[in-house]
């Protein structure tokens with residue numbers, strides 16, 4: 253059932269191009285417009301949405317953070333991401349004009365379910381982004397937008413994460429299309445670019461030999477830091493979470509801009525740091541700013557492992573290792589940049605002789621609060 257792979261997680265990482273492609277499948281009409289009929293929420297209700305709140309736990313919450321940047325940019329609707337277990341008890345500001353989007357692979361996470369029920373009680377419109385047909389959360393929601401990642405068996409989420417991000421992009425572009433007006437980006441142009449992403453994920457997967465080697469050399473590492481900015485920030489958080497879950501190594505993700513406000517104190521000679529570099533075409537000179545972060549930590553002796561786009565030569569003087577990903581538009585980059593971090597965590601866990609599919613103390617779906 254592992255399809256020739258030693259672990260489910262390896263199989264599921266390899267299935268990622270397919271998971272994203274299947275999630276995008278059949279969501280556009282002949283003219284290239286998005287059609288999310290399955291949402292079955294009247295268009296005027298969606299047009300009236302004034303705020304979006306995303307509720308989720310763990311990896312799904314990081315998918316939600318990627319979604320926040322994309323949905324806000326495309327729709328100009330304010331988006332908030334709440335950990336589901338915090339949401340309910342925070343006296344949340346939610347009404348009929350709030351779209352509460354839950355994200356859950358299993359559709360059974362109790363914390364997320366309770367958040368959705370609470371949102372419904374407050375009158376919100378609820379949409380479930382879910383990978384499991386007929387599970388509880390989509391049944392308890394006004395509408396469901398299914399990810400088509402296929403069953404995910406390994407406890408640490410990989411392909412479901414990418415599919416969740418893809419589904420949230422669809423939702424954001426659909427809301428942008430419905431609301432009309434001047435788009436920050438033409439939804440059809442983004443869709444076109446999104447359809448090219450599965451092949452690019454496959455390309456990233458073909459380039460993973462060096463990442464596996466780095467992981468093997470780092471089996472004795474005690475702590476690893478991850479830096480990212482904008483949509484690269486949740487990627488950094490996810491890279492750190494994967495390493496905690498799979499290799500039981502202390503790992504932290506930071507927003508790169510926060511470095512000088514504290515975390516740089518952690519840098520000592522030999523400290524491994526992964527840096528997710530925004531593409532050179534990212535607005536607001538974020539690329540240059542992250543490159544200068546790499547320079548700063550390198551000067552303090554950090555071992556810099558840089559994830560950068562093809563052709564980005566600016567990182568080279570400060571990188572001990574460069575892991576390359578193909579070009580895509582800035583907001584879509586997480587679908588590519590997270591893959592090396594997943595592969596790294598998996599191979600570090602394997603190098604330590606740990607159980608990749610069933611890490612200690614964790615369960616695939618947590619059905620208690």
Ligand code: BG6
Pocket residue numbers: 309310311312355356357358359360361364407408409614615616617618
């Ligand atoms: C955790 C799982 O307990 O629940 C994580 O170990 C997962 O992998 C999180 O991200 C949320 O799960 P779900 O099914 O709601 O996406």
